[in-house]
Amino acid sequence: HPLRELDTVLTTCRACPRLVAWREETARVRRRAFADQDYWARPVPGFGPPDAALVIVGLAPAAHGGNRTGRMFTGDPSGDALYAALHSLGLASRPTATHRGDGLELSGVRITAPVHCAPPDNRPTTTERDTCRPWLARELALLRPTLRAIVVLGAFGWQALLPVLAGDGWLLPRPRPAFGHGAEAWAAAPDGGHRIPLLGCYHPSRRNMSTRTLTPAMLRQVLARGARLAGL
Numbered sequence: 001h002p003l004r005e006l007d008t009v010l011t012t013c014r015a016c017p018r019l020v021a022w023r024e025e026t027a028r029v030r031r032r033a034f035a036d037q038d039y040w041a042r043p044v045p046g047f048g049p050p051d052a053a054l055v056i057v058g059l060a061p062a063a064h065g066g067n068r069t070g071r072m073f074t075g076d077p078s079g080d081a082l083y084a085a086l087h088s089l090g091l092a093s094r095p096t097a098t099h100r101g102d103g104l105e106l107s108g109v110r111i112t113a114p115v116h117c118a119p120p121d122n123r124p125t126t127t128e129r130d131t132c133r134p135w136l137a138r139e140l141a142l143l144r145p146t147l148r149a150i151v152v153l154g155a156f157g158w159q160a161l162l163p164v165l166a167g168d169g170w171l172l173p174r175p176r177p178a179f180g181h182g183a184e185a186w187a188a189a190p191d192g193g194h195r196i197p198l199l200g201c202y203h204p205s206r207r208n209m210s211t212r213t214l215t216p217a218m219l220r221q222v223l224a225r226g227a228r229l230a231g232l
């Protein structure tokens, strides 16, 4: 499938010098808990079937999460919350995601991010965001035939996503919809065909979850709505 080919090519990208240095430095230093593990230390591709109806857009891999395991949202608290919610909705085969060989499979859902390499402090620069944009654009263009809904985790992903959709010819509301938890905006496909909802959800970061800015119930609620609108 062309999306599998894209994923493979993505893993060789070295376009952002700061992020290339950080992803490799993180792997060299490691965390004590993961000292015996081989870090992925490369761009992390989207995870899930190439004919997904629901796409989840995050921010970027975490240094000791996705950058370690090679899979989006795996091996960190954000992933724990996300995969537990997806499993409870019947969209993930297991409630936990530990490493790339754990057998976890998603049904009808693909998880990706606008920045594919782990950034220091989880903060990519706008230049890095824009440099990585073509990867998300190509991924979403390949998913377009089956795409029926997008859930965006956090304002960074929302702001990165809108230009990608507009650049691919999707018609978006004007003025551009603002991000918020529970935000909902509809985009019309370039061919004048179907419309899809964009649903905003706070990012399940450690901070948002520990302060209960985002609770597991809130996360599950948005994902459930996305799944329903995607026909899953």
Ligand code: SF4
Binding pocket: 010, 013, 014, 015, 016, 019, 020, 043, 115, 116, 117, 128, 131, 132, 133, 135
């Ligand atoms: Fe390439 Fe994106 Fe990683 Fe930059 S963040 S090096 S564009 S994969």
